[in-house]
Amino acid sequence: MSPTRAGEHPGTDAPGPDLPRLDVRGVSKSFGPLDVLRGLDLSVRPGEFAAVIGPSGSGKSTLFNLVSGLDAPDAGTVLVDGAPADLRSRQVAYMPQKDLLFPWRTVLDNTALGLEAQGTRRREARKRAVGLFEAFGLDGFQGSYPFQLSGGMRQRAALLRTVVLERPVLLLDEPFGALDSLTRTEMQLWLAEMWQRYGWTVVLVTHDIREAVMLADTVHVLSPRPARVVQTIEVPLARPRGLDALADPAFAETERRILDVLQDRDVLPDRHVPQDRDVPQDRPAEAGIR
């Protein structure tokens, strides 16, 4: 399950062989009376591509806010390379659900924003960001403004702003959620290739079962609120994956397994979650297909 990859990122070597890069243990979080996460466990190996899939409003973005250190959990711990998640340790690069490109900055200045924010001099920041423009398919758009980019390019710019920080963990919150399906497929293939090339440790939040199977080594399926990981599913597909992976029977089978878990959590052999059904929810549990 861990194919050798060319150009392993220097920053992503694990400090210990068995230490997970990211370790979320028994994490709970509520907002006032609203229980969002309850006892959530999740662990990600260095260099792994993990997907988190769950119903709308189940708390996926909330989980990322905890992992990035923006918010603190009410209970439980979030460890990155063995140390508690903290904004100042700069271990985690977070690409939020909205691309949040600034209209007043050019594309280049937007992609350099992350470096500038952590204190890199502006010239140096631009130099490092511009080095990735070609790989990210943004070459020639350095001086454009975000509103002049297509949806796919905006997402790539936001991703560039995130990865140029070279932090050990990348959190991607539904990076392709707003794209049309053709562009989305294109972006998925591109992201798979980039991950292969740079060896990032990625946690991807998605609503899209196909996207999860296409990209991830491991898929963590969340329950509706209060969310926890109800099942972790390994994707048994070889790397590198291309469009032909879609034709692999194992692809459809994995999709099916995830769908089963999402739709009918009560059939799970190891756990029983009766109370979820009785809790009033503002949104019904969706199967995650949009």
Added chain:
Amino acid sequence: MRARQALTAAWPPVLVAVLLLAGWQFYTSAAHVDPTTLPSPARVWEQGWENRADLWANTLPTLQETLLGFGLSFLAAWTVAVLLDFSAIARRGLYPLLVASQTIPIVAVAPLLIIWFGFGLLPKMLVVTLTTFFPLAANLAAGFAATDREAMRLLRSLGAGRLRTFRLVRVPSALPYFFAGLRVSITYAVIGAVFAEYAGAESGLGIYMQEQKSAFRTDLVFAAVAVTALLSIALFGATYLLQRLVLPWERAMKQEGRS
């Protein structure tokens, strides 16, 4: 293409102005109005042109007071708005006072300032500052406060501290608000200076108007009023130029939207 659009936008107000002037001209000549009561536009123009050296000599001090007072107002507005943004205590303690200060009639304050600071530049500058400060500071503070919360969190997650977040997000997102405030307050600036001169000055359009009024030269009073209006319009236009320089993306965005 763009020139034609500018023309399309400009002709209605120009037409209205021409019609008003024509009506005024017609009325004064048809009804034989005494020029010391209401001079005709033609007479205002003619006499204004004849006295252009005098008018110009009085325009310069007014312009100087306006610009210096406005510069002071600009500095004070940024200082206060930044302070309000950074400190909740300042916000609670200062903001109500600032609002209350707007109810003080400048008519009462201007003569006092002359008594305290004499007939020189300073009291006029201060009147301009007092009349223009509030819209500037209030808009700027509102602009800071309206910064997108998610954008703030993004900056935090990227590793920016408070100062850097302020510089990288809050200031740029407040700038469009700032320009809105700038346009409101710049229209008060020239009037503020003229008014301060009215209360006591050695030269300037305000004192010039007063002198001409005492000499029953209503036509020259009107000429000075016209100069005041032109100054205000020019400064108002300058804010658009400045905005275009400082926020080039706004223009790019508008053009894109049009095509």
